[in-house]
Amino acid sequence: MTQQSTSQDQAAPAAGAGVQTPNGFKLDNSGKRIVVDPVTRIEGHLRVEVNVDSDNVIRNAVSTGTMWRGIEVILKNRDPRDAWAFTERICGVCTGTHALTSVRAVEDALGITIPDNANSIRNIMQLTLQTHDHLVHFYHLHALDWVDVVSALSADPKETSALAQSISSWPLSSPGYFKDLQTRLKKFVESGQLGPFKNGYWGSKAYRLPPEANLMAVAHYLEALDFQKEIVKIHTIFGGKNPHPNWLVGGVPCAINIDGTGAVGAINIERLNLVKSIIDQTIEFIDKVYIPDVMAIGSFYKDWLYGGGLSGKSVLSYGDVPERANDYSDKSLLLPRGAIINGNLSEVHPVDHRDSHEIQEFVTHSWYKYGDETKGLHPWDGVTDPHFELGPNAKGTKTNIVELDESGKYSWIKAPRWRGHAMEVGPLARWVIGYAQGKPEFKEPVEKVLHDLGLPVSALFSTLGRTAARALEAQWAAYQERHFFEKLMANIKAGDLSTANVDKWEPQHWPKETKGVGFTEAPRGALAHWIKIKDGKIDNYQCVVPTTWNGSPRDPAGNIGAFEASLMDTPMVDPAQPLEILRTLHSFDPCLACSTHVMSEDGQEMTRVQVR
């Protein structure tokens, strides 16, 4: 096997000893090139290529979105009131958050305000999504990076029970419960048909939990699978179904009927009681299962503090969850807004979506065309014109990519930048910003986690920190659901039943030309839609989504995005089993579902040989 990837593949001028990026990373692609394509346990399609040195430490990382669906193009000339349904289908996992972003963008463009009840119901739905998405992410997409399922078979159920009872008052924790579960698991494994657990990295020394902790975690994997279907019923009550509940420009589609007759489907006391019951259960599950599990598992990985990437340098949050309807000022937003650059936590910059100098998207290394590709475009003037073309040093052919060339175009993801900076977005970004702003609801839980694990603040900027921030946020969101539920009840009690504003529903009330922006904090990070409306139709629609920020390719200045940055300098136990890559990528909860191949160092795929 010959070593194929050498520094000459890098067309950047400073090739050879390595390239220093403006955002502080030294890229060296002289080592072995490892290709992971696609990555499993994510949503969407993602490919990652890394170079590892002779000690198997990652020295160059290339992340590539390998799917494009063209929804922005499809939206052109359609009715703006329909846009929520199209954009909601961008993601069925963070379902609803695109729809919320879209109705906000349209309302902003058309000058539509929404009633208080609609604000509370929208917030409850958005917070429901946060709790659901974080819970499913941790147990079903991320946990198997830390938990060895097969090891659970050798656990002593009594000791598992003692462990579980020592960290939580969750009732499903008796020796008999774990014994029964272990028996079922044993039968399953002995059947020889392992289903989704087949061919996992069981037994790898990268796993560090004792069998008893593994058994507890597997039990909670299954319990969380049962429970997550309950959480989303809140969407079903207000939006009719989940995934993809229904939304409405001007408010919410569900009417409230507390004392009137008829209206089996309107929001009445039975429906409200069901919402309350689910919120209570969600809080209990997160308090008694999710948080203790993250702490327990984290305690075995305290020294695995890789994966920080951009999180200690540049983070961005748009803010979300307005306390007051139609007030999107910093004071009203319960999730914080701001930008931190170059690791200066003492300064949180304001963020303005309308300023054409702030948020811009670049396509120099993306499979799109711009008139001038050295320049970025603000999303209101954004262009989405697909153009698939591999770089000159790519290996393979157009329809059989063996290795990408990051000096050319290499991803279906554009490169968004805030004032020229590559930014990390997501739960960790939000919690770092809240922490930096000194907000007690963010600062205190972070300090408690660090204290309990005996770690310094710097440990926050890591794969583990990202995972912990997500858990804290799920807890925060569940309690905020209760807050907005109580607010909704108080408002109804005071006699306000309004759920929609229809003053400007009909297009004759719209300006001939207008534009707007809507923003949210999706579970995965800062999300905004920019819309231009002309003659009652969509003239331009651009979405900049969280994974565009985190998974961005390089920009014309050479800055690397958050995924690429996070993989840098991570040692791998065995590059043929890319657990470390999965662990860190999963901590972002990438929204790009897919599966993985690994290639050998000479660029020949280990898998392709067996497969085709």
Next chain:
Amino acid sequence: MAAVETFYDVIRRQGVTRRSFTKFCSLTAASLGLGSTGAARIANALETNERTPVIWMHGLECTCCSESFIRSAHPLVKDVVLSMISLDYDDTIMAAAGHQAEAILEETKQKYKGKYILAVEGNPPLNEDGMFCIDGGRPFVEKLKWMAEDAMAVIAWGACASWGCVQAAKPNPTRATPIDKVIYDKPIIKVPGCPPIAEVMTGVVTYITTFGRLPELDRQGRPKMFYSQRIHDKCYRRPHFDAGQFVEQWDDESARKGHCLYKMGCKGPTTYNACSTVRWNGGVSFPIQSGHGCIGCSEEGFWDKGPFYERLTNIHQFGVEKTADEIGMAAAGAVGVAVAAHAAATAVKRIMSKDQDH
């Protein structure tokens, strides 16, 4: 290594008696026209067969079908995955990655040739040589065709796999293409919806694994048991349609009383799905119940059938919409007329849906 756990072992463990099992086999044999010897053959097969391997692949999609699947309440998805099928490959939830994951595909193709189910969520784009969806450096469509070669049957999950869905809406920039337009030589079951209802999904899977055959399909390839009636036929707001009681604008008094959403653009009268019977998320609600009209997400090309809030105008020429409007203004008293008008609308839609069936 212990003996392979069979379907029979599983159901016994779940409390099904030998007696019920035998009865089940007899009924199944009878329904298949196999007579008494057939029952013994079925029993033997279920006692000795492994769980059916399922390979679940993802093309252009948003993962809403997978998310819906895991919401199933009866059966619980946990039990489907641990006891009823062997979900050996699903890139969204599987532990393995890389060549360990790919090895499963190869092994399944060889070991279970003609015996595994290929479940497909999403669809392949054909423009740009298929490179709008790259899987392992290659067009997704190649992997799809390769795994379909040796499958017993293909389940097209959701509107993407069945019809194309949102990425295939005009102008369909990627040329996203439904599964039955790239795979011709296998039985394909379409389970449309954006997404399909969870219990419909697990219902289709458990029907196949329980009865050992595919459910009866309509001319468009959908299981008749879930897709042979329009949402309108069993809608709980239907009496208000018949009585001429309509919501006229969002959050009006009629909306609060739960009147019919036809004038708000509801596509229930032209949409075939089980939403108004099975309902969503364990029977909690469905879109119309929660106040928004049906957007018709299980129908072919629903994205391009005009704005969602425009009432069904494609039945204009028959005067039905006008009749419905007039009835709405005339309020009560005209129930008989409304029923007649509705009967006409039903007849018209039956004719129109036949046109679409081709």
